[in-house]
Amino acid sequence: xxxxxxxxxxxxxxxxxxxxxxxxxxxxxxxxxxxxxxxxxxxxxxxxxxxxxxxxxxxxxxxxxxxxxxxxxxxxxxxxxxxxxxxxxxxxxxxxxxxxxxxxxxxxxxxxxxxxxxxxxxxxxxxxxxxxxxxxxxxxxxxxxxxxxxxxx
Amino acid sequence: xxxxxxxxxxxxxxxxxxxxxxxxxxxxxxxxxxxxxxxxxxxxxxxxxxxxxxxxxxxxxxxxxxxxxxxxxxxxxxxxxxxxxxxxxxxxxxxxxxxxxxxxxxxxxxxxxxxxxxxxxxxxxxxxxxxxxxxxxxxxxxxxxxxxxxxxxxxxxxxxxxxxxxxxxxxxxxxxxxxxxxxxxxxxxxxxxxxxxxxxxxxxxxxxxxxxxxxxxxxxxxxxxxxxxxxxxxxxxxxxxxxxxxxxxxxxxxxxxxxxxxxxxxxxxxxxxxxxxxxxxxxxxxxxxxxxxxxxxxxxxxxxxxxxxxxxxxxxxxxxxxxxxxxxxxxxxxxxxxxxxxxxxxxxxxxxxxxxxxxxxxxxxxxxxxxxxxxxxxxxxxxxxxxxxxxxxxxxxxxxxxxxxxxxxxxxxxxxxxxxxxxxxx
Numbered sequence: 387x388x389x390x391x392x393x394x395x396x397x398x399x400x401x402x403x404x405x406x407x408x409x410x411x412x413x414x415x416x417x418x419x420x421x422x423x424x425x426x427x428x429x430x431x432x433x434x435x436x437x438x439x440x441x442x443x444x445x446x447x448x449x450x451x452x453x454x455x456x457x458x459x460x461x462x463x464x465x466x467x468x469x470x471x472x473x474x475x476x477x478x479x480x481x482x483x484x485x486x487x488x489x490x491x492x493x494x495x496x497x498x499x500x501x502x503x504x505x506x507x508x509x510x511x512x513x514x515x516x517x518x519x520x521x522x523x524x525x526x527x528x529x530x531x532x533x534x535x536x537x538x539x
Numbered sequence: 540x541x542x543x544x545x546x547x548x549x550x551x552x553x554x555x556x557x558x559x560x561x562x563x564x565x566x567x568x569x570x571x572x573x574x575x576x577x578x579x580x581x582x583x584x585x586x587x588x589x590x591x592x593x594x595x596x597x598x599x600x601x602x603x604x605x606x607x608x609x610x611x612x613x614x615x616x617x618x619x620x621x622x623x624x625x626x627x628x629x630x631x632x633x634x635x636x637x638x639x640x641x642x643x644x645x646x647x648x649x650x651x652x653x654x655x656x657x658x659x660x661x662x663x664x665x666x667x668x669x670x671x672x673x674x675x676x677x678x679x680x681x682x683x684x685x686x687x688x689x690x691x692x693x694x695x696x697x698x699x700x701x702x703x704x705x706x707x708x709x710x711x712x713x714x715x716x717x718x719x720x721x722x723x724x725x726x727x728x729x730x731x732x733x734x735x736x737x738x739x740x741x742x743x744x745x746x747x748x749x750x751x752x753x754x755x756x757x758x759x760x761x762x763x764x765x766x767x768x769x770x771x772x773x774x775x776x777x778x779x780x781x782x783x784x785x786x787x788x789x790x791x792x793x794x795x796x797x798x799x800x801x802x803x804x805x806x807x808x809x810x811x812x813x814x815x816x817x818x819x820x821x822x823x824x825x826x827x828x829x830x831x832x833x834x835x836x837x838x839x840x841x842x843x844x845x846x847x848x849x850x851x852x853x854x855x856x857x858x859x860x861x862x863x864x865x866x867x868x869x870x871x872x873x874x875x876x877x878x879x880x881x882x883x884x885x886x887x888x889x890x891x892x893x894x895x896x897x898x899x900x901x902x903x904x905x906x907x908x909x910x911x912x913x914x915x916x917x918x919x920x921x922x923x924x925x926x927x928x929x930x931x932x933x934x935x936x937x938x939x940x941x942x943x944x945x946x947x948x949x950x951x952x953x954x955x956x957x958x959x960x961x962x963x964x965x
Binding site: 421 | 588591592593594595596599861863865866915916918919920
């Protein structure tokens with residue numbers, strides 16, 4: 387047995403090291419628990435959460451041009467977009483839009499495929515629901531975004 | 540009545556020595572209440588400090604910073620259904636928590652919180668404490684046996700094996716300190732008060748006596764006492780991963796809380812033995828080095844000031860609370876708690892009070908350090924395997940304890956030994 391591990395055992399060096407780790411953990415800076423309902427966590431910029439269909443801020447019209455790229459890009463094929471051409475403006479307009487959130491894995495491929503920045507995975511993280519039916523999002527729900535239910539005393 | 544209080548305030552001995560049954564009874568009630576309060580505080584502190592060591596917050600919801608959590612828990616335990624297993628031995632099952640709690644509390648009869656602040660001064664004080672606290676094993680075995688279940692039985696057997704083997708090392712360490720009491724007077728003492736007075740007379744805490752012999756004895760005791768009270772890292776009888784909860788698996792509600800109370804009371808008891816034997820009991824730090832009226836005054840102000848500091852901490856916490864409606868009640872609660880602590884601190888600064896409570900404060904402060912160490916160890920060290928535990932007890936602590944005992948005896952008797960050697964050669 388070499389000398390230094392033996393001395394380490396005698397003077398309990400490892401134990402003292404461990405004690406110092408736990409002692410320094412007591413500092414308030416180290417604490418990572420958040421008091422969630424009272425303090426809302428700040429999510430990272432790259433966080434992908436609740437999907438939203440953006441509307442033009444000036445006119446309030448949908449930015450979606452029914453190109454179907456998002457539906458093609460989706461590996462889960464949970465997006466269905468149907469539209470028809472408006473004979474007056476010669477633009478394609480949305481007839482029905484569904485997004486099945488229950489199957490979504492938030493890969494963000496639809497967001498990248500979107501050519502008009504219409505579809506966006508926002509930073510909202512409160513997506514829990516009581517039924518799977520509520521996870522079938524239509525155009526109205528996607529444009530409005532889902533407001534979390536606030537429980538108050 | 541007034542005379543009784545006056546004679547008490549002027550007395551220089553414990554109620555037991557003075558033969559005053561009334562004051563002795565009052566002390567017993569006060570100590571019982573104090574221990575219960577300390578257990579409640581320990582419950583909160585343990586959960587809080589352990590949480591902070593694991594980078595968590597701990598209880599935060601019941602009261603400001605979870606201060607009311609122990610009370611909520613106690614209420615929950617009291618109104619819980621009281622279950623006795625169908626095939627349990629009912630009488631033994633019923634009496635086991637009583638035995639454990641009684642033994643844990645009885646030890647405090649001889650704990651000297653100050654020269655006059657003890658129920659009585661027994662000339663076999665240390666022996667009494669060791670004997671009574673070892674009796675707690677009986678309650679644990681009773682609990683394990685009467686539950687008529689595998690886990691409690693295994694837990695209680697482990698617990699008894701562990702407590703019996705660590706008792707040996709603990710006893711050797713204690714004998715070292717008792718040997719040191721005889722150094723100046725020639726006669727040693729087992730009285731708890733006598734041991735502290737011996738440290739006062741010799742002008743040194745026994746932990747620093749014959750360095751490193753006193754310190755080594757203290758370390759042996761400090762390790763043995765953790766095993767003795769079944770705490771982490773020696774908490775094998777309660778190992779959750781193997782034995783569910785050890786000897787109190789089948790207990791619930793109030794009976795379980797009695798075990799809890801007894802465990803913490805036993806921790807306080809062995810810590811107070813350690814404080815009395817090695818850390819100068821109720822003596823303030825440096826009573827000889829920093830003596831004189833100025834230093835006396837300075838040290839007597841510390842109890843009150845420390846309470847004021849705690850109060851300031853509470854007010855700081857109030858200021859730093861999130862300014863939202865939901866936290867308003869908690870902020871007010873914390874402020875009130877701080878005001879209470881501040882008031883206590885101010886009362887402690889009054890000359891009449893501070894002379895009386897100084898010794899209690901120093902004793903409690905030293906015990907509190909040990910309580911923090913208990914929590915700290917629990918937050919740091921993983922549990923020992925049972926054979927490792929036995930190895931540490933029998934192959935490490937016992938030889939060290941024996942060696943330290945022999946060396947202490949030799950060093951203490953060095954003049955006489957020299958005289959014999961010199962006389963022999965002549």
